[in-house]
Amino acid sequence: MDVSNRDRSDPDWLRVAADEVARWKAKSYADLRAALSDVVAYDREEPGGPYQIEVQLLEDRADYVHVLVSVCAPHGFVCVPLSESFIRYADGRLA
16 A cells, blocks of 8 residues: 555554654653764554654754654655654753
């Protein structure tokens, strides 16, 4: 099935995306800066997968980092990821 036709409400895909966002949101400002000096990409084997995860810094500032987490369920040549971004402040706040 081509991913452009895949139902974006797929519970497996949504669960994996939520898990990955939560995993990265749990990291501290310092840990995010250290882990994301370059784009991080990896595969996750789960039902309905494999899923391709990509995490990157959109902004790297002294007072905060802006992080984008994208999850693709590749079933063809086109991937339209489920994505979410968040901001982690140096003082620990999360937005």
